[in-house]
Amino acid sequence: MIPDYHIHTGFCGHAEGDPREVVERAIALGMPEVGFSEHLPLPPGFPPAQRYADLAMARDDLDRYVSLVHDLAREYRGDIRVLCGAEADYIEAALDHTAGLLAQYPFDYVIGSVHFLGDGLAYDHGDERQRLVAYGVDRVYLESLGLAARAAASGLFQVIGHLDLAKKFGHRPTDAEAVAAAAAAALRAAAAAGVAIELNTAGWRKPVGEAYPAPDLLAAAAALGVRLTFGSDAHRPDEVGAGFDRAARLARECGYERAASPLGGEWPLPAPAGAAGAADPGEDA
Ligand code: ZN
Ligand code: FE
Ligand code: FE
Ligand code: ZN
Numbered sequence: 001m002i003p004d005y006h007i008h009t010g011f012c013g014h015a016e017g018d019p020r021e022v023v024e025r026a027i028a029l030g031m032p033e034v035g036f037s038e039h040l041p042l043p044p045g046f047p048p049a050q051r052y053a054d055l056a057m058a059r060d061d062l063d064r065y066v067s068l069v070h071d072l073a074r075e076y077r078g079d080i081r082v083l084c085g086a087e088a089d090y091i092e093a094a095l096d097h098t099a100g101l102l103a104q105y106p107f108d109y110v111i112g113s114v115h116f117l118g119d120g121l122a123y124d125h126g127d128e129r130q131r132l133v134a135y136g137v138d139r140v141y142l143e144s145l146g147l148a149a150r151a152a153a154s155g156l157f158q159v160i161g162h163l164d165l166a167k168k169f170g171h172r173p174t175d176a177e178a179v180a181a182a183a184a185a186a187l188r189a190a191a192a193a194g195v196a197i198e199l200n201t202a203g204w205r206k207p208v209g210e211a212y213p214a215p216d217l218l219a220a221a222a223a224l225g226v227r228l229t230f231g232s233d234a235h236r237p238d239e240v241g242a243g244f245d246r247a248a249r250l251a252r253e254c255g256y257e258r259a260a261s262p263l264g265g266e267w268p269l270p271a272p273a274g275a276a277g278a279a280d281p282g283e284d285a
Pocket of ligand 4: 161
């Protein structure tokens, strides 16, 4: 199975499970490699972090996270390659904070995600849905995609996370054309910077019921030669690899033949299913 590079643990405060269970689940699924991507600590005094205490790792836990993942990597070295990554927020008012942490810790890779807009709206947070609507759905799409484009160009990240996260709760833009243009610009920025995007299967578990990014964006990314990692965005060990059979079929349909590693390597996608009518054991069927 294609490796899962987007996995959270109890360290961030809103996920659960022992990192060891994650590794054992990945081995049981037959993954040759697995990557932890815990939420990097937010900048001190960041307004959304004052509204919600459990958005990301505490700064004091970062050492423990990194050493625990490295210990697991050593312990399971004969069975699987364990990578120590992070999911970092792209916050333009705090790029020094993010760059400083990334310079200080030897992460194998970093997923750059946009969870916060310029005014601090945590637009994918379940408790901010009313604020999101008040802010304006189109504005949330356009700003988040614009930030994703700049995140790709920032040089801080190897992967851009869940590109069209703005759709999480099922809100659709009114000006679909402007949003499509912003998404296309973000993909061009990723292509120009040589940054991967991810096929994030968590969207299938959210109200929108669609993986990130949408199939038309995946097809555009494939046409631009943007590399594609796979991520479950697991917040529990049993979500590791969730939806990956379906994701592999979707990636193929959209023009991909290979999945990417954030380290630069590639994984061939499984061959398309055989004759029509063949049994399909996909877990999302
Ligand atoms: Zn999370
Ligand atoms: Fe995220
Ligand atoms: Fe995540
Ligand atoms: Zn995420």
